[in-house]
Each structure stands twice: as structure tokens, then as C-alpha cells.
Amino acid sequence: MALVVQQGSAQHRTLKLAFFGGLALIAIVLPFILPDFQVGRLNRAIWIATAVLGLNLVVGYAGLLALCQSAFIAIGAFICATLVHEHGWDYWMTIPAAMFGSFLFGVLLGVPALRIKGLYLAMATISFAAAFPALTKLEMGGIARRTGGANGLKINEEIVPTGWAESLGFAAEEPFRYRYFFILFLAVLAFVGVHNLLKSRPGRAIVAIRDNETGAAVSGVNLREVKVINFGLSAAIGGLAGAMSAVNTGFVAETSFTFVLMVDLLVALVIGGVATIQGPIWGAIVVVFVREIAKNMSIPLGFYTLDGNGPLSQAIFGLILIGVVFFAPRGIAGLVQKTLPKIVQIVPTPPGGGTTKQTPSATPDLELSAQ
């Protein structure tokens, strides 16, 4: 029997506090139990979740298949690395620059790209994502010098704990632990920011355009402006993720931002749950960690054994992907939203403040994601 909790009651607040407090506790303890290289992988999951959060703004909430987030991640990563490497900035100062640079690129690309509709947009943007890594190697205008060309840029030595962090006991020999908290802090900011954006007037406009473009325009939404700025914002969050990836590995090279990464992001989005806030987190965990687990799996199929230790780990991953689309079309977030009401039910406060029984309505998150 599900626990029925009234929205806004003391019980509800306690539950929320316990939930988020528990999450925070896990997030703080986790890097101290895991070995250093696993923390590095965790950092990767966090920046991928952030990148997917940005992708979700365009693909999920705006319903546009723009598949060039990997290029914006690359831009952010290169801005971060080149400012640290060439101009001697501190790495944390580069974060706003990386976001602003990616935002500008996003707006510049968004103005022409958003004229294109449906699958044409998918094809144009995915070919842009495929061509982008090669663009960073162009000799023109000093691009290759600033991006390190085929060799990439190494900024590992420059990313060390700041003075006060060092006094807290973060050692330079185990860099990932300090970087974890830095990256996590940025990611939390991004998630809270996007969550609030979607509850605000511009956020509602984005969803309104997806659900009915003509209807939104009639209701006074400036289609072009909202679309382009949304695209720019998504790019800016991609740039943030790129800077986070640069901080995590201390090394940036074009080979990390191919359209393979783009496909991973899309896969993470769909497995996690399109047009949800928690979806990107689930998706990033699956993409980063399930890949590793798939390597230790073997699935006997009668005459043919799918052995994960080799090229077939990709096949197992493909099977998981198809399985999710078939059996959980709304992703892990959809499963969570389906099972959660069976454990805890939040009912809205009835008018007058009484405690009359009322049929529980869907949570606002569910309404947002329902298409």
C-alpha cells in the first residue's frame, strides 16, 4: 500500500529533505570509497549528464532533432584548454568563457539551421557533427595552433586544487577527487538552472512550440527568438560540459568529440528519458558504466554466443538500446515515474486546507514529459 502524503505538508517536506539529503550524502561519500580511476569515470558520467541535459532542451523539450551537441562540447573544451594553455588563465575562470563561446556558436548555427525541419535538420546537424573534429585541424587563422591540431592540448599540470581546497586535504596526486567536486558543483548549478528555466515563462514557451507551433505563435510566443535562444542555451550547456571534460582529463583532442560521442549522447537521452530532468543522469550512468558491464557479459543464443569481451560488447549495447525503445519507450525516468506512485503518493492540498480524500493527480513532471 502506498504511502499517501499531502503536498506541502510537514511530512512532505521531511521526505524531500531526506531524499535530497541522502543524495547529497552519497555524492559526497562516493569519491572517497571509489578508487581514483573510477572517480575519473564518474566525472565523465557527470559531464555527459550535463551535455545530455543541454541536448534535452532542444531534442526533448523543443522537439527538434538537432544532433550536433558534440560540436558544442568540443568548442567549450577547446576554449577552456586554449585559454589555460596559451593565455595562462586559471581553469575555473574559463568556464563562463567556454559557455559564452558555445552560446555564440549555437546562435550562429541556430539561425540558419532552425529553418530546416524534421529529418532534414537531423541530417544537416549530424553531418556538421561528423565534420567538426576535422575543422579543428584547419591551419587557417591559427585554428590548429589554438586547438593543438592532431596532437591535442595538455593542461593537466594547470588543474590543481586551489589553496583553500588543498588545506581541506585534497592531494595533487589524486587529481580526480578534487576535480569531482568542482565538476559536480557546476553540474548541480546547470541542473537546477534548467529545472527552473522550464518552470518559467520562456521554458513554457519552448514546450508550447513543440506541442503546437501555430498555437504557440497565436498565443504570442516569438517562435524564431525562442527557438534560437533555446538552441544557444543548449549549446552553452554543451560548452559547459566540454569545459568540465577538459578539467576532468586535463587533455583535449578532437578525437574525443566525434559523432560517436553524439550518438552516445542521443542514446543516453533516450535510455534516460526524453523531456525529463532526471533522464540525463540515468542515461549518462548507463552509457558510461553499462558499456563496461557489457564487456563482462555473455549471452548464449543457442548456436551463437554473444561474448561481450570483444567487438560484441557493442552488439550487446545495441540490443539494450533496442530493448529500451521497445519495452520502456519513455526511458528509465518513465519507469521511475510509473513505480514511484506505488510507494509514495503526493496528493495536492484540497481547497480549504482539509484532508478530504482526492484522486491523486499526475505530478507536474509527468505532465511536462507527456507528449
Added chain:
Amino acid sequence: MDLLLQRIIDGLSNGAIYAVVAIALVLIFKATTLVNFAQGELAMFGGFLFYVFAVQAYELPLLVAAFIAMVLSALLGVTVERVLVRPFDPQDHLPVVLITLGIFYIVNAVAGDIWNYEPRAVPSLFPNNFDDFISIGGARLFYDSLGILVSLGLMYLVVYLILNKTKMGLAFRAVSSNTESSRLVGIRVGRILSFGWAAACAFGTLGAVLVAPRLLLSPNMMAPVLVYALAGAAFGGLDSIGGAAIGGLVVGLLNSLVLGYLTDIDAFSSFRATPLLPPMLLLLTVLWFKPSGMFGTKQIERV
């Protein structure tokens, strides 16, 4: 002058291969209104089937082996469509895109597991020794290139005749114009979808068999070809077969000319490392002016 001619010939013969794959993409788009991102991998698998019948196991005559490979890939395509694609509403793009990406992963990995990732030489359907060419104004038109261009022409003719002169083709065009109405007038839509996928996979395999001697056969062979073919198909318009043929040729030509001439200029020398750039710029420019491609049907929305 002869260098220019040579580059045009090379560009066209590469472009013909992109055109073949682009036509396969368009066939699937017309039937099921989806872009099949697994097209290249399914074609690659067909290329390996050709390899098995022509070299590895049976040493059949090359044309026979190519024919068997095309038939088998057509069956594979029909199965994939029936089992994995038909349950979904193609108007909702994202799930179907994900399904085709899943197929991409699976086919690539299975081919890699069976035949490993070592690139291997494959016999060409046409004579391709160093002296098998016709000389045109100093440029060399190899029989190989000529054969590819002729294959594209034949394939286009076959598709054109089927679509415009047979009852099946009429039904296909009806389904691609309005699926619901076609179902109401008694067309078996399922069969048409199967036909579209079968034809696309067979022609995709033909493309792989044609390109394999040039790129060497390996599981990752078709990924760049697919990107060029996507650019070609979008250039021509996703629902236009003729447009796809022209788009593929234009992409091939552009690549050969831009990479050939522009890289001689110092500032652009690094373009050699970015072969994807010209088709991408072309695609963005064309779609900016004509959002449905050069020859595609305009999308009109009704309120």
C-alpha cells in the same frame, strides 16, 4: 586540362557510389518516412556476403555472388523492417532513429566478430588492372569507373521502371504519398513497406560491392560513404529518387574538385584532412535556401 577531366571522372565515379546508397536511403524514406542510419552497415554486411560467396567459401562467378548477396540482404532488410521498425509510428522520429542506430551497432559488431576488423582486398566486378582504361583527352577513364557509372544508370532505370510502369510501383507511390488513404483503397501497405526495404537493402549491397575494391572491405568501410550519401540524399530532397542520384554525383564531384584544387593553395592545405567539409557546407547552403532539398516535395502544414 587533362587533370581537370581526370578529377571530374574520378569525382563522378565516386559520386555514383554515393548516389547508389543515397537512392537506397530515399527508397526507405519514401516507403516508411524514416532515415535509415543503419543503411551503410546493412550494405556492408551485404558486401561481406558477396565476399563469402565470391572468395572465402564458394568462389562463385562474381556477378552470381553479387546477385546472391543482394537477394540475401533484401531478405535481411525485410526481416529488420517487419520485426524492428513496423511496430513504431514513423511520424515520431526519435524512437525510429534510435532503432536504426541500435541496428547499426549490432550489425557492425557482428560483422566485426565474424570477419574481424582487418581490411581485406575484394575482387572488382569489372576489370581493374592498371592498363584497363580508355583514354579521353589525356584523362584515364578506367573500366572500373565506367562500370560503376553504368551500374548507377541501370539501377536508376530499374527503379524508375518499377515505380512508374508496374502495379507494385503505383501502389508504392500511393503509399508514400498517403499511407492511410492507400490502406483504405485496399493496398496492402505492409507488402509495400517490405518491398521498399528489400529494394533499398539490395541496392545498398550493390553499392558496397562496387565500393569495396576501392576502400578495402572492413566493418567500418561504409560509415564515411553513408555520410556522403546522406548529404547527397538531403541535397536532392529526401523523397526524390532522381534528386538522390544527382545529389550523390554532385557530392562526389565537389569533393574531388575542392580537395584537388583548393588544397594546392597553402592556407587550405589542411582541407585534405577534412574531406567531409565540402559536402557539409553544400548541404547547409542548399537547405538554407530550399529546406526540402533541390527536388524534394515541399512540406506543407495544415492547421
